[in-house]
Amino acid sequence: MSFTVAIVGRPNVGKSTLFNRLVGKKLALVDDTPGVTRDRRPGDAKLVDLRFRIIDTAGLEEAGPDTLEGRMRAQTEAAIDEADLSLFVVDAKTGLTPLDKTLGEMLRRRGKPVVLVANKSEARGSDSGFYDAYTLGLGEPVPISAEHGQGMIDLRDAIVEALGPEKAFDEDEDDEAETDVDVSAGSFAGEGDSDEDFEPAYDDTKPLRVAIVGRPNAGKSTLINRFLGEDRLLTGPEAGITRDSISVEWDWRGRTIKMFDTAGMRRKARVQEKLEKLSVADALRAIRFAETVVIVFDATIPFEKQDLQIVDLVLREGRAAVLAFNKWDLVEDPQAFLTDLREKTERLLPQARGIRAVPISGQTGYGLDKLMQNIIDTDMVWNKRISTARLNRWLESSQIQHPPPAVSGRRIRLKYMTQVKARPPAFMISCTRSDALPESYVRYLINGLRADFQMPGVPIRIHFKSAENPYEHKRKKR
Template identity: 60%
Template sequence: MSFTIAIVGRPNVGKSTLFNRLVGKRIALVDDQPGVTRDRREGTGRLGDLDFTVIDTAGFEEAAIESLAGRMRAQTETAMAQADAILFLIDARAGLTPMDRAFAAAVRKIGRPVVLVANKSEGRQASSGVYEAFGLGLGEPVGVSAEHGEGLSDLYDALREALPEETRAAAAATKAEVLAEREAKFLAREAKAAGEEPVDPGAPTRPIRMAVVGRPNAGKSTLINRLLGTDRLLTGPEAGITRDAIAVDLDWGGRAFQVHDTAGMRRKSKIDDKLEKMSVSDGLEAIRFAEVVVLLMDATAPFEEQDLRIADLVEREGRALVLGLSKWDLAEGEAGALTRLRDEVGYRLPQLAGLPVVAVSGLTGAGLDRLMQAVIDIHAIWNRRIATHALNRWLDGAIGAHPPPAVSGRRLKLNYITQPKARPPSFVVFCTRADAVPESYKRYLINGLRESFDLPGTPIRLTLREKNNPYATRAKGR
């Protein structure tokens, strides 16, 4: 990206709504109550021919540094220091408030170009608030409606005026990217027409998508901050600080990751707050988007029912899973504790036999190398493909050791097996009377695949399919 802008303002002026409008997706949580956003969230925004990085921030509040509101303000100040320009939002309908004036003074001290944005300016009742914004001394206000997409052309002009060199370079870069994309699509069509597989030798290795999930106050944000080596995410002793699923880029040992921090997931029956429901829904979406999920389980209170529910959800979604025993610095004093917990994982999560279990501490940094290596290893297993001839040799041996049972006096026949896809490893067994094969025999086959082809800890999908009967359409008696 050629430049970065930070969206700032007091609570409930529409910062997240404008952020969603600029990035073109509803990825930031939005609600009528103030203070929804806590962590700063980054995204790729587009306005006309400009591509840029946009940062959504928490609402500005006067508070003690050690308090939650004070830590949120520190995150906002960090975002302003990183930005090339600042979009300072006010609520045109509410008019100026003392908090707006205090925040305007703080923004002025940063020394960055400021674009004053009067949000919620649709309708006549907002016109007085737009004119009142001149009193902040931050230049001419730009009236917009982030909710309805009005005034964005004026915002575009204001950005070009505030950052003339950066926006000129951004427009040129965007044009070059569009031309390169068109050329790549043309080459792909040509290669497909010629029967060739299009290859882009210059394409970088795609990052591993990873989500960190768990119950509230399991240490998810603290762990990610330790991996990043900076206080990127808001942390503290209070449970439920994280609300949005925040994505951050991480380079670990030369391997790229995109890590999603998520809100703590409580039992569904205990959730009655609308905002918490939105936060959990955001976390579930992060699980579906991820390739590898790290489930952090508090080592001081392991194997709560909710931990097992989350693990089962990850398995049903078909994602690779790594179990992290968080806060290990508080539990490692007991002799043999890790071995005992690993044995208990095999008993409580038999559907994920061989699940990697790593003891970690976000506070001290212990176990982080082992955790990330486990993520890389399970990602490779999750992507593994097995040759058809090897699968069928295994199937012959499995049937010979334990033939399928007879149903209604007729023996079931398993003819052959193939793997149509990975991510997770998925297998199809062609057989007779697929609906009559008992679940116990399916589990026998799955466990055999896991053990014989070294597929520990990853979900395995096994489908039984009947072969087409070539005589089914012939008339009877012929």
């Protein structure tokens, strides 16, 4: 992108609504409650013929540095320092407040270009608030309605004037717009290949999308900050600080990693407020678009019921999963505790036999390289494809060792097997009387695939297909 813009202002003036309008998607959570946005969220914006990077920020408030509001303010000030231009949003409907004037003075001291934006100008009685904005001394305000998309042409002209045409239209030749959609959508690792012996190699150069999920206060944001080596995400002792699913990019051993921080997910019965429901929905969306999901456990209180439900949810979505036992620096007897965790993992998560579990500390950085290697290894298994010839040899051997049961005196025969897709691995078996095959035999086949083809910890799906009887219609006529 040619330049970066930060959207700033006091709480509840419509910053996130304007952000969503400019990126063309509802990425940021929007609610009438003041202070919804807490972290700074980047996005790729389009405004008429302008293309630029935009940052949504928390509402600026006057507070001490040790408070949650003070830490939010520090994140916003970091966004202002990073940006080439600030869009200072005021509410034309309610008019200026003393906080608006304080913020205007702060932006003026920064010495960077500022465009004053009078939002909600479509409301009746907004004229007085619009003219009040002149008193800030930041130039002529631009009247807009972020909700209805009014005034966008005027906003574009004001940005070009503030930056200058050379800066505003300086296109980066090698820039390819990255979007908040699955970068690998539609590339199912060779899906649909007809060659029975074809097993494509794993592509370790493609970007990897990783979602970090878990209960509130498990240390998800602290973990990502440790990976990045900076205080990129808002953290603190308070539970439930993160609300939006924020994406950050970084390189690990030459590979691009796009990591999503998500809101903590409590038990469904406890999620009552609308804002928390929106946050959890955003976290679920991040899981669906991710390739690998890291479920962060609090090592001091592991395997709460909600932890197990989150793991089950991730596996049902078909994602590759890795467990991270955080706060390992607080464990008193690590070796004995690790042995106990391994036993509980196998016993409490039978649907993910062999799932990788790594002890880590987001606070000290312990185990992070090992966690990343396990993420890569799990993604490799999740993308795995097995040739049809190998699968059918395995199917024949499995039936010899443990034949399918006879139902009503008739033996079920498994005839043919092939892999229909990867991500996660899914197989189709042609057989007789597929509806009569017991669930216990399906589990036997899945466990055999895990063991014989080294596919631990990822969801495996098997679909059964019965051949149609060409004389079935005649039997029905009788």
